[in-house]
Amino acid sequence: MRREGSALSGAATVMAKELADNLSSTRMRLLELLIFVSGAGAVYATIGSVKDLAGLVGEDQFIFLRIFTTAKEPLPSFVAFLGFLIPIVSIALGFDAVNSEFSNRTMSRILAQPIYRDALLFGKFMSGLVTLAVVLAALWIFVTGLGILMLGVPPGTNEVVRGFAFLVAAIAYGAVWLALAMLFSIVFRSSATAALASLAVWLLFAFFWQMVVPLITLAIAPPDMFDPMSQLATINVGMGISRISPNTLFGEATQAFLNPETRSLGPVLASQMQGADRGAPLPFDQSLMLVWPQMTGMIASVIVLFTIAYIAFQRQEVRA
Amino acid sequence: MSEAIIHTEGLRKVYGSKVAVESLDFNVEAGEVFGLLGPNGAGKTTTILMLLGLTEPTSGRARVAGFDPLRQPLEVKRRVGYMPDQVGFYDNLTGVVNLRYTARLAGLDRREADEAITRSLERVHLTHAGDKPVGTYSRGMRQRLAIAEILMKGASIAILDEPTGGLDPQSTREFLELIRSLKKDGMTILLSSHLLELVQSVCDRVALFNNGRIGLTGRVETLLQDVLGGSHWIRVEATGDNLEAAVARVPGVTKVARDGASLRVEATGDLRADIARAVVNAGGNLTMIAAGHASLEDVYTRYFEGVANAA
Numbered sequence: 253m254r255r256e257g258s259a260l261s262g263a264a265t266v267m268a269k270e271l272a273d274n275l276s277s278t279r280m281r282l283l284e285l286l287i288f289v290s291g292a293g294a295v296y297a298t299i300g301s302v303k304d305l306a307g308l309v310g311e312d313q314f315i316f317l318r319i320f321t322t323a324k325e326p327l328p329s330f331v332a333f334l335g336f337l338i339p340i341v342s343i344a345l346g347f348d349a350v351n352s353e354f355s356n357r358t359m360s361r362i363l364a365q366p367i368y369r370d371a372l373l374f375g376k377f378m379s380g381l382v383t384l385a386v387v388l389a390a391l392w393i394f395v396t397g398l399g400i401l402m403l404g405v406p407p408g409t410n411e412v413v414r415g416f417a418f419l420v421a422a423i424a425y426g427a428v429w430l431a432l433a434m435l436f437s438i439v440f441r442s443s444a445t446a447a448l449a450s451l452a453v454w455l456l457f458a459f460f461w462q463m464v465v466p467l468i469t470l471a472i473a474p475p476d477m478f479d480p481m482s483q484l485a486t487i488n489v490g491m492g493i494s495r496i497s498p499n500t501l502f503g504e505a506t507q508a509f510l511n512p513e514t515r516s517l518g519p520v521l522a523s524q525m526q527g528a529d530r531g532a533p534l535p536f537d538q539s540l541m542l543v544w545p546q547m548t549g550m551i552a553s554v555i556v557l558f559t560i561a562y563i564a565f566q567r568q569e570v571r572a
Numbered sequence: 573m574s575e576a577i578i579h580t581e582g583l584r585k586v587y588g589s590k591v592a593v594e595s596l597d598f599n600v601e602a603g604e605v606f607g608l609l610g611p612n613g614a615g616k617t618t619t620i621l622m623l624l625g626l627t628e629p630t631s632g633r634a635r636v637a638g639f640d641p642l643r644q645p646l647e648v649k650r651r652v653g654y655m656p657d658q659v660g661f662y663d664n665l666t667g668v669v670n671l672r673y674t675a676r677l678a679g680l681d682r683r684e685a686d687e688a689i690t691r692s693l694e695r696v697h698l699t700h701a702g703d704k705p706v707g708t709y710s711r712g713m714r715q716r717l718a719i720a721e722i723l724m725k726g727a728s729i730a731i732l733d734e735p736t737g738g739l740d741p742q743s744t745r746e747f748l749e750l751i752r753s754l755k756k757d758g759m760t761i762l763l764s765s766h767l768l769e770l771v772q773s774v775c776d777r778v779a780l781f782n783n784g785r786i787g788l789t790g791r792v793e794t795l796l797q798d799v800l801g802g803s804h805w806i807r808v809e810a811t812g813d814n815l816e817a818a819v820a821r822v823p824g825v826t827k828v829a830r831d832g833a834s835l836r837v838e839a840t841g842d843l844r845a846d847i848a849r850a851v852v853n854a855g856g857n858l859t860m861i862a863a864g865h866a867s868l869e870d871v872y873t874r875y876f877e878g879v880a881n882a883a
Binding site: 360361364368571 | 618626627645653654655660674
């Protein structure tokens, strides 16, 4: 039997309210501080190399993108910084999305209004996503602006397009963590548990995954010293497992977008390099083709996680 | 008899292996105050959630204002205002902003909502607190804010779960006044409570709940008559030996129970004079004798005692 009315009526209201909550909360002040510090850190990291960079103005046609990728000891590059920062921001935005309604005892009162549960979940997810997008866009503009000041040249069209693609990848990456945090906020009634569970997953992928991958790989596809094809297979299996981690997907996506010279994200055979113009940048559409699977993978993870969260929420008992 | 505005038929809800509500049949007429009465965990909240379409019944069906809560939840929720047990609001937002949010969810436009909010806050005497964060509200103010929300929505049915839970006597009295005034406006009210006296004072009809079943339904006076058999309670305070036996011998006395220093006598009529004489003749010092008032609590105790004994 079809249900009457739109599943989304009220979603905009929920979104507006949650957005207002997000943007005015203390949590947001902390995130803004984090953004400022990381942006400033990234810029500081490039100050040292700015001379080298400035020397390259006119020679390197993608000098602007170097701001994002240049690392200066002991600071990581801006991109690496974001790899850590984005999951934290997303988790902070999502870990108490649903369970706080229960602990506030507002859930049954809100659901007694003429809306479907869908509206509440969509509204909350969208407000989280918009907040995330605002945060990342602000950060992106902040760093780009500082870059213009430091280098004294405006970015070229190609650089702007690539920079924007990088922003989209960053938002998709954040959405994965947001969906995960919201899933945990539904599954766990205590927001502290949900936060810890989200952080545990983040720790796993951020720090332990690269240690775990070789172990699993060697167990699944041990290389044969005398068979080069089996060694290639080992590498491919290893990359496959590594790509389960959204951090890997994000890393590869940014690499392709911000380093136009990147021609492949996997092993390249000598025969494949024949006739290649080494070091020559790829056009943007070719870079996009290269990381299309990574982008699709991240967006697919968001959809899968959100679907699981949706089902869990629909089946949840309203009474606390 | 007017048309039933809330109607259930064989409503049943099972959580895992635990039966929360079993074959529930009752009707609430338009404009009446109906009380669901029973101890905690008797299935009152589950019943309410099923009426609102927030929980799916395992079997059976319900109609609220002519709609099926399971299939047409929006129609039902548009007409019903709900105040949950220990109602919560967003503490960091003001009362007005909280109401504005639910008004928007209920589909009121901005101007309608603001007018309705002003009117309903006035009605529950919260106008002065409308712009303060709900975090600063007392329990009673939150309950009144919840009523304001129901009024604002223009609901014709109010479902109140434990409406006076955690209120002090003064707030309780004010709250009951509010419920009576809602009834005067023609609102149908379904309330659940474990406080029997409260229900007795505001409800037209009650349903006694226990272990997920409705034991008895009817008007309060009728229940008193049916279950207690028109009996009178008489309270006797006296000192002396074997007074219980002496009182029990008085014709018309059906039951004598010691309750602390006094005796609780159940009789078929007002036998105060006869009992007083019996006490004095037995050599007791009578200090007080008073006709008691049979209450719903007596019905409740008596009825479920009977059920437990039969089982």
